[in-house]
Amino acid sequence: MARYQCPDCGYIYDERAGDIHGGLKAGTAWSEVPEDWACPDCAVRDKPDFVRLEDPSSSDKDAVSSSLQH
Secondary structure, eight states: OOEEEOTTTOOEEETTTOBGGGTBOTTOOGGGSOTTOBOTTTSOOBGGGOEEEOOHHHHHHHHHHHHHHO
């Protein structure tokens, strides 16, 4: 599951956790988050402003896969 960060305050939306106070249950995919949803911490940024974060576990897998090929 992916994570997205508010560029203003640093809040991270994690699909695994959702946003209970905002009405988004745990497991709510980013694609299902309404376009008018705003950052619950700063309320300055809306969904389109959030930046997808690299999944550290997928980077590790890529690094291992790459090293095995050489």
